[in-house]
Ligand SMILES: O=C(O)CCC(=O)C(=O)O
């Protein structure tokens with residue numbers, strides 16, 4: 381509680397506004413694993429009402445993921461402290477793998493660029509035993525592999541629970557379009573936000589909804605904010621030890637007939653004195669999977685992925701011209 385209050389006032393100091401904290405529900409992973417009806421119902425409610433929730437990983441089934449997270453954080457600290465040349469050895473030849481420096485996408489404030497650098501590892505490539513990575517990080521492939529394997533089990537357990545809760549059968553079940561041996565854009569993304577404040581040129585992570593199906597997110601530090609469906613104000617997601625933050629992405633929202641919510645979120649700088657590390661496992665559907673998007677078009681998962689990354693790079697004035705950045709969530713229409 382003490383940490384919570386201190387961080388809140390820290391934020392108010394930098395932002396000059398009262399910091400509101402989002403009252404997110406917590407879902408227990410161990411109970412989902414055994415398909416306990418009450419927990420599965422709670423999961424469905426979270427995904428329908430806001431699309432953001434905590435996942436409690438402190439039980440025996442989730443603790444290994446928490447260990448994987450700590451090991452990955454060590455690897456990230458080593459990587460991000462390397463020279464720009466070492467980190468940028470392969471650049472980001474495609475969205476699946478590589479490194480991108482600060483300032484590649486639009487930032488959280490109008491007319492700024494983003495304030496993070498990012499390392500990406502493709503699940504398909506790790507699964508095939510041939511990830512494309514900068515040389516300095518190749519020794520850490522085992523750490524990526526373990527993190528990805530744990531994340532895969534956890535996110536697919538949630539997909540199975542959601543399919544059950546929505547009474548989906550056969551090919552309509554969400555897992556049926558997330559088969560491991562079918563190509564997808566599923567990616568592990570590691571972020572380092574540089575210490576900045578809101579008046580600098582490269583700051584935070586712009587508002588958006590996630591592209592894919594489910595995002596498993598870890599950060600021990602403040603900065604993540606959500607805008608609940610049907611509202612227009614930002615609330616902080618408090619870091620919670622022993623928990624991941626899960627959010628529904630556009631692809632799962634579309635696959636559910638827009639019943640599940642892919643909530644708008646962003647990252648603002650909280651502490652101008654320290655780096656912020658976060659880890660996101662983006663579970664995405666098979667590339668060929670088709671659904672109706674926020675503009676009413678039939679589109680494949682890979683096409684939505686590619687178009688959305690193009691929009692992330694555009695200046696803010698261009699981004700507002702269609703609904704791609706926020707997946708159609710900004711209209712405020714909440715499907716209950
Ligand atoms: O860094 C974070 O906490 C969130 C990152 C995020 O929302 C994203 O990359 O989609």
Ligand SMILES: [Fe+2]
Nearest residue numbers: 588589590645
């Ligand atoms: Fe996101």
